[in-house]
Amino acid sequence: MIYRTLLYILGMAGGLMVCFLLLPARLPGTTLMGYGTNWLLIWLVGWSLRRPVPIAVGVGICLGLLQDTLVLPPEAGLLPSHSLGLGLSGGLTAMLEKQRYIQEDFISVALIVFAMVVVTETVNALQRTVLGGEVIAVWSDHQRIALSSAVLTSLWSPACYFPLSQLRHWFYRSVNQT
Amino acid sequence: MAQIQRWWLRYGWQLGLVCVGIYCALVLRQEHSMLITEIYEFFSRPFQVTVSRAEYLQDAKVQELQFRITELENQNSQLQRMLQVEKKRSASEQWAPIIGRSGDAWWQEVLIGKGKSAGITIGSIVEGEGGLVGRVTNTGNSSSQVLLISDSSSQVGVMVSRSRVMGILRGRNQSLGTVEFFVRDADVKAGDIIVTSPVSSLFPQGIPVGRVRSVDINKQPAPEAVVEFIAPLGLLEYVRVSHS
Incomplete structure (x- = not known):
């Protein structure tokens, strides 16, 4: 049992690690109009689907801070930060009552991911506006980024979600058996 | 609760x-x-793609040199424009194959496969890959005779590119030529580049001709330099003819 738990945790953390490392890497096929895939968000959505809201929010914030460390220059202050957008989308995902409305399959996960990318990018654009960005530039950028990134990320979401959901199913099945 | x-x-x-x-x-x-x-x-x-350091540096070096040449050429043409130097070189150039070369006059002349019908006139300048080859001395309808600069009767006004000392290049019927200088204390040494001189009446100025192999400083009345031609006169197959 302990081994299985360890394996489960290792698998989840490994998946997170891979998503993290894919984030700044622009592999062929993972860019559209110059914008990349938001791998962290796919992982977060997959993870938050059956979690309590506060924990999903916390994990989202944590991932956002780590992403800041990786992609933003160290001179930049705490804001703008990816953590707000990721925290919000983690919470929203956890709030969805999947058992009632949505089945856990690729299509619905891809849909959720699509919506969450739009949410995250909107939060980012809001932050930039509040922090004194040029309004027209920020929001015309936002349209482009949100659309292309949402399409791309939701198309890639099964690649990340499938192994993790298999791992989770295997783990809970073995827990229920013992 | x-x-x-x-x-x-x-x-x-x-x-x-x-x-x-x-x-x-x-x-x-x-x-x-x-x-x-x-x-x-x-x-x-x-x-991560790794390029070997040496390769990278070499590429960079070659590029740098190319850029420098371009820059110098541009500067040079600008200066010439400022000085209003007339360009003697004509724009009309064409390539011609070498169709005949006699064994007993190997270093004296060649026949090329273009003539009057292609617009080649007596006195047209012939260059090969690398530098000056000679000039047209006789034209037919579709072939021309070229006097090589290695012919002993050929005389080309030349200049040492580094020190601008002028002299006359004579062929020696081999892949080497001799430059006779006009002044006693000619500043010339092995390795210098020889180009055609600006006062030459037969050739436009600045065409590379050869490199100095050795200098005989004791020659009277003026020093003499042995020059190896840059264009491989013994291996010519195609030449570029530009007519003035």
Whole structure:
């Protein structure tokens, strides 16, 4: 049992690690109009689907801070930060009552991911506006980024979600058996 | 109340872990830690394209030299424009094959496969890959005779590119020629580049001709230099003819 738990945790953390490392890497096929895939968000959505809201929010914030460390220059202050957008989308995902409305399959996960990318990018654009960005530039950028990134990320979401959901199913099945 | 307590019992440790995680991430962010970047670098190293240092430097060097040449050429043409130097070189150039070369006059003349019908006139300049080859001395309808600069009767006004000392280049019926200088203290040494002189009436100025192999400083009345031609006169197959 302990081994299985360890394996489960290792698998989840490994998946997170891979998503993290894919984030700044622009592999062929993972860019559209110059914008990349938001791998962290796919992982977060997959993870938050059956979690309590506060924990999903916390994990989202944590991932956002780590992403800041990786992609933003160290001179930049705490804001703008990816953590707000990721925290919000983690919470929203956890709030969805999947058992009632949505089945856990690729299509619905891809849909959720699509919506969450739009949410995250909107939060980012809001932050930039509040922090004194040029309004027209920020929001015309936002349209482009949100659309292309949402399409791309939701198309890639099964690649990340499938192994993790298999791992989770295997783990809970073995827990229920013992 | 009981519900909250149950929730806390079930998920409290997870929440605690998450809080610790957020704290750690904040610390990493605040301390400008390179930890994550280092980890990324470590994992992505096998996928990074590596170019050998020497290759890279060599490429860069070649490029730098090319850029410098371009820059110098531009500067030069600008200066010439300022000085209003007339360009003697004509724009009309064409390539012609070598169709005949006699064994007993190997270093004296060649026949090329274009003539009057292609617009070639007596006195047209013939260049090969690398530099000056000779000039047209006789034209037919579709072939022409070229006097090589290695012919002993050929005389070309030349100049040492470095010190601008002028002289006359004579052929020696081989792949070497002799430059006779006009002044006693000609500043010339082995390795200097010889180009056609600006006062030459037969050739436009500045065409590369050869490189100085040795200098006979004691020659009377003026020093003499042995020059190897840059264009491979013995291996010519095609030449570029430009008519004035």
